[in-house]
Amino acid sequence: MAREKEDLTSMSQQAAYWWVTLRDVDAADDEKREFAEWVTHAPECVEACLRVARVHAAVSRRDVRWPQTSAEELVREALAAPEDSVVPFRPQVSRRPQAERRPTVRWAVGLAASIIVAAGLGWWLTLSHPEQFQTKVGEQRSVVLADGSRVTLNTASKIEVRLQADHRVVQLLQGEALFEVAHDAQRPFDVHAGHVVVRAVGTQFDIDRRATRTVVTVVEGRVAMLAAGSRTSNLPLLSAEERVIVDDTGPGAVEHGVNLAEVTAWMQHQLVFNHRPIGEVAEEFNRYNVGHIEIRSAALRAEEVTGTFRTQDTDSFLAILAGIPGVQVAADGAGGYVVTSATQQ
């Protein structure tokens, strides 16, 4: 890293380097110390830092212009930033013996340095404005978040991500997602899904949010569950292969020994179902396909099937249904299918 910095010749390049380094909330202490040393080296450093920060803010507003503003004005702007974005920063450099530098100058430069970092953190928090990701029907998508966690969205799903310095918050607004959470004990990872909040530190879990219920399944590690709006968990910890179904009345009993291959089959674009009523299997296909299957026979809907299918191969599933004596499959004229049974209604 030291070699990289030497190569950065111009002041603005160096300022940009520090801007990027310190935006990382996990920046090491010695990096912060090095920055303090560098920034106190000359007033031009302070000015360059503020320019970089301003350009960065401008970029995020799509208003890209190198600021011609004077250093004084930049400092004034930084000071006027919202109070909650100001975080005290004490340059370690002040503890070093530096007798030859005049105290007032050191104080002034130190203040400027703390303003820069505060402004930087403020902008960093602004940049961590919620980001949304979504998938269309039949689409799947994997997103690697800035903290290294990976979220894989299933069909017709939507999340909103807010990564903060002390907290990682994801709203599962719709659908299903598998969360592979990067370990960070200092920053809990919370997923809000309707009535429930699932909190992980470093683990893998699936949340399937439907109209009337939300299913939480742990693939690896452990998660805590909280009722939405509460700060502490009164619900049991969930371990791997455990599942809880939450509905309007609250969480149900913990189910153990869940078949994870079945729960995560969607990640391979597959539906795996064991002893599932045909009606539910049809509903599964309908999640992934625009052309919906409607089964009109209650008896047929209740019949339990076992099998493995690709999520988008509705045709093969319908072909099997059509092979059942008395069962007829017809196009509904709108891209979907109606399944009726002559023998049972």
Place this chain on the structure above:
Amino acid sequence: MLLAVAMLVGIDLACEGARGAAPAVYELHIGAQPLDAALQEFARQSGVQILFLSRLADGYRSAPLQGRYTVDSGLTALLAQSRLTYRWINSKTVEIIPLRTAPSN
């Protein structure tokens, strides 16, 4: 309505024809277990789609399957101890059915 069924059957026959000459061979490792779980594992390892009425497989266990099999030879071996057989729905899908309702050919 009947047209749609005829259409589906038509697709099936077309795929049946295309299946033709060289059936793919898979390296399978399926331990002895309840038959329904073994069939799911077979689907996972071979990539073939499988569907059956759950009650058909109740009470059966499968013999272990180790080695190189086609879908046909693998399913025949898995179902050998049961009163079940299978039929191709299309080139990538099989249905497990009771032995007595199987086509006589």
